[in-house]
Amino acid sequence: MVPDDSAPAAIAAAAVPNPAATEALAADPPPITPVPAQARAPAPPIDPRTQLRLRGETDHLVLLMPNGSEAEAGALAWGELLQQFKQRLNGGERCWQPHTVVHLAARDRLLDARQLQSLEELLSAAQLTLKRVITSRRQTAIAAVTAGYSVDQLAAEDTLVQSPPPPGQPLAEPLYLQTTVRSGTEIRHPGTIIVLGDANPGSSLVSEGDILVWGRLRGTAHAGSGGDRSRCIMALQMHPTQLRLADLVARAPDGPTSQYLPEVAYVGDNAIRIAQAQAFARQNFDATLGQGAQLTDAFKV
Amino acid sequence: MTRIIVMTSGKGGVGKSTCTANLGMALAQRNQRVAVVDADFGLRNLDLLLGLENRIVYTALDVLAGDCSVEKALVKDKRQPTLGLLAAAQNRNKEAITPEQMKELVAGLAPSHDFILIDCPAGIEMGFQNAIAPAKEAIVVTTPEISAVRDADRVIGLLEANDVKFTKLLINRIKPKMVQEDQMMSVRDVLDILAVPLLGVVPDDERVIVASNRGEPLVLDKQLSLAGVAFNNIARRLVGEEVPLIDLNATHDDLFSRLRRFFRG
Numbered sequence: 001m002v003p004d005d006s007a008p009a010a011i012a013a014a015a016v017p018n019p020a021a022t023e024a025l026a027a028d029p030p031p032i033t034p035v036p037a038q039a040r041a042p043a044p045p046i047d048p049r050t051q052l053r054l055r056g057e058t059d060h061l062v063l064l065m066p067n068g069s070e071a072e073a074g075a076l077a078w079g080e081l082l083q084q085f086k087q088r089l090n091g092g093e094r095c096w097q098p099h100t101v102v103h104l105a106a107r108d109r110l111l112d113a114r115q116l117q118s119l120e121e122l123l124s125a126a127q128l129t130l131k132r133v134i135t136s137r138r139q140t141a142i143a144a145v146t147a148g149y150s151v152d153q154l155a156a157e158d159t160l161v162q163s164p165p166p167p168g169q170p171l172a173e174p175l176y177l178q179t180t181v182r183s184g185t186e187i188r189h190p191g192t193i194i195v196l197g198d199a200n201p202g203s204s205l206v207s208e209g210d211i212l213v214w215g216r217l218r219g220t221a222h223a224g225s226g227g228d229r230s231r232c233i234m235a236l237q238m239h240p241t242q243l244r245l246a247d248l249v250a251r252a253p254d255g256p257t258s259q260y261l262p263e264v265a266y267v268g269d270n271a272i273r274i275a276q277a278q279a280f281a282r283q284n285f286d287a288t289l290g291q292g293a294q295l296t297d298a299f300k301v
Numbered sequence: 302m303t304r305i306i307v308m309t310s311g312k313g314g315v316g317k318s319t320c321t322a323n324l325g326m327a328l329a330q331r332n333q334r335v336a337v338v339d340a341d342f343g344l345r346n347l348d349l350l351l352g353l354e355n356r357i358v359y360t361a362l363d364v365l366a367g368d369c370s371v372e373k374a375l376v377k378d379k380r381q382p383t384l385g386l387l388a389a390a391q392n393r394n395k396e397a398i399t400p401e402q403m404k405e406l407v408a409g410l411a412p413s414h415d416f417i418l419i420d421c422p423a424g425i426e427m428g429f430q431n432a433i434a435p436a437k438e439a440i441v442v443t444t445p446e447i448s449a450v451r452d453a454d455r456v457i458g459l460l461e462a463n464d465v466k467f468t469k470l471l472i473n474r475i476k477p478k479m480v481q482e483d484q485m486m487s488v489r490d491v492l493d494i495l496a497v498p499l500l501g502v503v504p505d506d507e508r509v510i511v512a513s514n515r516g517e518p519l520v521l522d523k524q525l526s527l528a529g530v531a532f533n534n535i536a537r538r539l540v541g542e543e544v545p546l547i548d549l550n551a552t553h554d555d556l557f558s559r560l561r562r563f564f565r566g
C-alpha cells in the first residue's frame with residue numbers, strides 16, 4: 001500500500017524526537033536502523049572515477065575518461081558509459097559557455113573512430129566542441145589524428161600513476177545537476193553531488209564528498225564513498241531506500257513519517273543518524289562555540 | 302506535421318497494445334489518418350486486438366526486404382478506413398530489425414498520416430531501442446503498482462537520454478474502490494514519483510478483456526463503457542481538445558448514474 005499525501009511514507013521520522021523538545025537537540029538522535037552485518041553485502045568499494053566527467057580549466061574543459069582497467073569491457077560498457085554521460089549533460093551540468101572547447105583525456109583507453117565520433121556528437125549536442133585528444137595509446141592517437149583532432153600522445157607511465165586515486169588528493173569540483181534522477185540512473189562523482197530535483201526510488205548517488213538533494217531523496221545515497229565519515233547527506237525530504245556514509249550502511253525505518261522538514265544524515269558514535277537540518281546546524285554551532293572558549297566567556301554574564 | 306508517438310512501459314502486460322489499439326481507433330474515428338505499427342517482433346498481437354490477423358499479407362520485414370511498398374503492407378481497417386496496421390513479423394525475433402530500419406519504415410508512413418502510434422515491446426533492450434528510434438513523442442503506460450511505476454520511471458529516463466522529448470503518462474487499470482480504501486496507489490501517488498504530464502487515466506474494466514478477445518476495440522462499442530469513454534477522452538486530448546479527467550474517485554453508484562444520465566442526455 002502506498003500512503004497518499006496526507007500520510008507520506010516515512011523514514012527518518014522515528015529517529016528524530018519531537019522538535020519541540022529542544023533539550024533533545026544537544027544529544028545525538030538515536031541511530032537509524034543499521035543493516036545487519038550478515039544481510040549486508042561485503043560492500044565492495046565503489047570507485048566514483050568510473051564515469052565520464054567534465055572538469056573545468058581556465059579556458060577549456062577536460063573530459064576525463066575513467067581509468068583503463070575495465071576499459072576494454074566491450075561495446076555494452078561503452079554504450080552505458082555514453083548513456084550515463086548523456087544523462088549528466090542533460091541534467092544541466094551546464095557550468096560552461098556555449099562553444100567551449102573540450103580536451104579529451106583518454107588516458108590508456110583504446111578508442112576507435114566510431115567511439116570518438118559518438119563522443120563528439122554528444123558534446124556538440126550540448127554545445128561543446130571537441131578539439132584535442134590526450135592519450136597514451138598509439139591506436140587511439142591514430143584514430144584521433146585521422147578524425148582531425150589535435151593529439152597529445154603521453155608516455156604510458158604517466159597515466160599508470162593516476163590509476164588508484166592517491167590518498168590526500170583534493171576532491172573534484174562539485175557536480176551540480178538540475179534533473180530528476182530516475183530509477184536505474186547511477187550518478188558517481190569523486191566530489192560533492194548537488195541535485196536540484198528528486199532522486200527517485202531505484203536511483204543511486206555515490207559521492208566522495210557530501211550529497212545534497214534539493215528535493216526528495218527516495219533512492220540510495222552514498223556519501224564519503226572514499227571512507228570519509230565526516231561527510232553528510234542532506235535532503236529536503238529524506239525518504240531514502242538506503243543510506244551509506246563511508247563504510248556504514250543504514251536502511252530507512254518502516255512506518256509512516258509525519259514530517260516534511262529538511263534533514264541531515266551524518267555519522268555520530270559509529271552509526272548513521274538523522275537530524276532535522278535546523279537541529280544539525282545548531283549542534284555544529286554549539287560545537288564551534290565549545291571550541292572558542294573566549295566567545296563563550298564573553299557571553300557569560 | 303505527423304505525430305510519431307511510441308507507446309512504451311518497461312514492464313510487460315500493463316496495457317500498451319490495448320491502449321495502442323483503442324487510441325488508434327479513437328483517433329481514426331475523429332478523421333485522423335492513423336497508422337499503428339507493431340514493433341513487438343516475435344510476439345506480435347496488435348493485429349489480434351484490432352481483429353485484423355487474417356488480413357495480414359505483408360509484414361514490416363517484407364517492406365524492408367523490398368518485396369512491397371510500405372503503403373501496400375498496411376492493413377486497412379474496414380470499420381475505420383483511415384486506420385492502418387503495419388504488422389510485425391511473427392517468425393522472427395527482435396534482433397531481426399535495427400533502429401535505422403525502424404526509422405526508415407516510419408519515414409515511409411509519415412507523409413500520408415497524421416498519427417503514427419508505435420506499440421513497443423516490454424523491456425528496455427533491442428526491441429525498445431527499435432521502437433523509440435523514430436519517435437518524437439512518447440506515451441508511457443503504467444498501472445498503479447510499485448513495480449510498474451518503477452519501470453516507467455526508468456523508461457522515462459531512457460527516453461530523455463535518447464532525445465524523445467514530450468513524454469506523457471497514461472495510467473491504466475485504476476480501481477477507484479481500491480484507491481479509496483488506500484489499497485492501491487492513487488493517480489497523485491504515481492504522478493508524485495514520475496513527474497511528467499498526465500495524458501489520461503483508464504479504469505480497470507472487464508470489458509477490455511472481452512473486447513480484446515473479440516478483436517473489437519472498446520471505443521467501437523455503441524454503449525461506451527467507462528474505459529471506452531476514457532480512451533475517447535485521451536484521443537481528444539491528443540488532437541488538442543481540453544477534456545477534464547473523468548472523476549473516477551466518486552463512488553461507483555454515483556459514477557454509473559452519472560454516466561447513465563450522460564447517455565440519456
Ligand SMILES: Nc1ncnc2c1ncn2[C@@H]1O[C@H](COP(=O)(O)OP(=O)(O)OP(=O)(O)O)[C@@H](O)[C@H]1O
Pocket residue numbers: 310312313314315316317318319320341421422423473474503504505506507509510513528
Ligand atoms: N483497463 C483494463 N482493464 C482490464 N484489463 C485490461 C486493461 N488494460 C489491459 N488489460 C488486460 O491486460 C492484459 C495485457 O494487456 P496488453 O496486452 O495490452 O499489455 P501489453 O503492455 O501490450 O503487454 P506486453 O508487454 O506483453 O506487450 C490483457 O489481457 C488486457 O486485456
Ligand SMILES: [Mg+2]
Pocket residue numbers: 317318319341346420421422
Ligand atoms: Mg503488447
